[in-house]
């Protein structure tokens with residue numbers, strides 16, 4: 001099932017998502033989203049999925065001090081920082 005809603009951009013190119021659409025996908029005000037634009041004119045807004053800044057893994061990445069990192073890269077970073085301290 002999908003929810004389709006016709007909306008106009010504001011003069012500043014903003015768009016508000018309706019309460020129903022947010023409730024349908026589990027979004028709350030202030031939640032981070034990912035916005036993708038494609039060559040064919042499609043713009044997609046999705047709930048933000050954490051993605052490791054270093055390797056791109058998005059299955060296990062978490063946000064730590066504002067940086068999204070996977071356990072493997074976090075372990076490598078910790079090792080290199082500790083060894084060079």
Ligand SMILES: [Zn+2]
Pocket residue numbers: 052053054055056057069070071072073074
């Ligand atoms: Zn990683």
